[in-house]
Amino acid sequence: MIFAARTSLRLTLVAVAALSMAACGSRPKPQLQTPTPPQETPVQRPAQPAYQPPAPRPPIEQGPLAGSTQDFVIKAGDLVYFDVDQYDIRPDAVATLKAQAGWLTRYPAVQIRIEGNADERGTREYNLSLGSRRANSVRDFLVSQGVAPSRISTVSYGKEKPIDPGTDEAAYERNRNAHTALTSGAR
């Protein structure tokens, strides 16, 4: 299809070029006469054929390699969020985690690490424990969805690895998360 469309376009261009050359050849030559102020004479341009738009080209679909980290991020999502000082799985995280489990079932060679994070509105040591709880909540959910525990490791970064540098509630909420990282087996 694509090849055919290109070929027809090229043929059209060749035809146009031939027509213009023919038009040049037939232009009348100037006559020698008493000098007269040069006059502007409208240049005769050959009639050109109307532009023909090419046949519509089908779009080229582009996407992450199936089974890659980008594929996981787009198809399932690698972040789920938590309420202040909480570690239970929120209703809006359930769909993401089910999609994570489904994706992981399709790619059984993939190993993951769940990284628990806390916002900066807590003390450093307590937030390490809180991040551990969040990581383990996600782990337990994925195991309940059939992901083998041996494929999952967990770590807590406490408040050490924010993803949003802001200092408002929206930033804090983004930083209260569990991030699922693919550590091996992804394409």
Next chain:
Amino acid sequence: MRLSTLLLALCLSLGGLGFIPAARAEIEVDVNKGDVKPLPIAIPGFGGDRGAEISQVIASNLERSGLFAPLDPKGFAEQNLQIAIQPQFALWKAINAQALVNGQVTVEGGRLRVDFRLWDVFSEQQLLGLQFTSTPENWRRIAHKISDAVYERMTGEKGYFDTRVVFVAETGGRLNRTKTLAIMDQDGANPSYLSDGKAIVMSPRFSSNSQEITFMSLRPEGSSIYLFNLETARRESLGEFPGMVFAPRFSPDGGKVAFAVERAGNSDIYVMDLQSRQARRLTSDPAIDTSPSFSPDGGRLVFNSDRGGAPQLYVMNGDGTSAARISFGTGRYTSPVWSPAGDFIAFTKQTGNTFHIGVMRPDGSDERLLTSSYLDDSPTWAPNGRVLMFSRETPGGPSRLWTVDITGRILRPAPYPGSGSDPAWSPLLN
């Protein structure tokens, strides 16, 4: 105004806490004089090699304590004081110097000797006459020791100037921060790095011998706690644990380390004997138990737990028995640290959107909040139990080190120009 004013101020400010320094019982406390102005003290440049620098270190130490106001040497009428001759007190009274420190540095056989005297200007009496000798490169430590001697003589409390602080130096932006283990003298001099910044380091703490620290290192693969010997730079892991391990802290005798181990999301407190390397579990509650800190006699620990629904402070015996909650105010209590003096526990408290450093008695009574800001955390005690260092962040800003005295009255940035967190104060050096 007498020399006793300073003691009076200290007694008054601590009097509200039921605290009276026992060592100075002869001082009469006039409760009608609530004057807590710092004591004017004259510290002219010592004679001899490095004499001026030594005087400056002493003056800035005493000034930073908030209890002393060193006078500008430009106003000093008596020059070139001799260590063996009495000062002309009238000249010092004229500028209202309450106390005077003069000294002389002598180099003998490659060693530096510093003689100094502390004078009560108005009673015209010598309060101290001491001599320190060391190698010449140790001149700053001699200045710190003189500062400690003056502070102790004037306040009845041990000094805290001949000490170091280990902390986490921070560089980079909020999303890619590098955290490096660092150490400096308490006045910010001689800073140096102890780690390469590749791993996230946290919670450094001193052993009672001041030569060893313990800290936590965090990588994506998990965390470890280490011992680090400051004399040999030898680093040693305290072993493998089933989950994450964090919040290490030495026992007062240096023979044990208490810490928290996380397993399946549950953090509990363990204590390891450093000789046998046997770890014993002290808590088994499904709640978060973390941040253990020993009492000075080693017999009890204060720790942080949310077993009651929100983070609060608890005290238990050294074997994990008889855990009892001690914090009952509204707010979230974390990062408790038992004072080396034994009389207080410092903590971080969050009330709404404000963080405080506070102190309470080990039984939970007499709670007082000393600071208030967007984010204060990680209090650590000076060895005399009268001053705290902590980390403070402004919204979006870097973490900085600050100090506050136990009355909350003397609050100021610590003398470290960079960004730092998780400070830990050493004991007095030997």
